[in-house]
Amino acid sequence: MGTKRSSASEAEVIDLLALEREAWSAGYEAIAGIDEVGRGCLxxxxxxxxxxxxxxxxxEGINDSKKLSEKKxxxxxxxxxxxxxxxxVAHMDAKAIDELNIKQATRxxxxxxxxxxxxVPDMLFIDAEKIEVALPQKSLIKGDATSQSIAAASIIAKVTRDRLCSKEWNELYPEYGIAVHKGYGxxxxxxxxxxxxxxxxHRRTFLKKWEETKTQLTLF
Structure with missing residues (x-):
């Protein structure tokens, strides 16, 4: 179970809850943090x-998921x-990303x-995005480093996707090394x-430059 940190680390915990406390003081009770992972993958x-x-x-120890070790x-x-x-958690696959574009698919x-x-939440804290729902929301730049709720969502999204990369997707396409690079370029x-x-x-809209290079090479 989570525990309070002490001494110098305590200030960081309080800072990560500052936005939540402000919302609680304003009368909001169920604050949902929202984040994504895999936006830049191929x-x-x-x-x-x-x-x-x-x-x-x-x-204890919560922060931007990208800055934490896998074990943590x-x-x-x-x-x-x-x-x-x-x-x-919710997913949008490569086909949807190609059809909608990555920003709209992420939203x-x-x-x-x-x-x-x-x-049902009564306030949303979202990492650098706005979404079309009839709920109050705050878009927070680098929200996973300033809000505990967003940081928690970041961890859930990251672990969920990493597990897919390491197991299911890697087993489907073992020759691509998905378990190692997680789909990044x-x-x-x-x-x-x-x-x-x-x-x-693979997201074909993310591979346009690579495909153009391959096409050019075949011309010589």
């Missing part, structure tokens, strides 16, 4: 998470889902995650694309 879904944490609950994220993930008032994933919550990923070509889970 392969796979963009995954959004929404989470409502108990009022005044503080989680996994531990925090288990703590969050065990204590959350409500949480959910739709966030909206779906909110709508799937078993408790690394040198190893592009090398695999050069050898095997894109899969149905």
């Amino acid at each position: 392969f796979g879904d963009v995954v959004a998470a929404a989470v409502i944490l108990p009022r005044d609950w503080q989680l 994220r996994e531990a925090l993930y288990e703590d969050i889902i065990a204590n959350a008032v409500a949480w959910s 739709l994933a966030m909206k779906t995650a909110v709508e799937q919550l078993q408790v 690394t040198k190893a990923h592009y090398t695999a694309l050069d050898e095997y070509g894109p899969t149905k889970m």
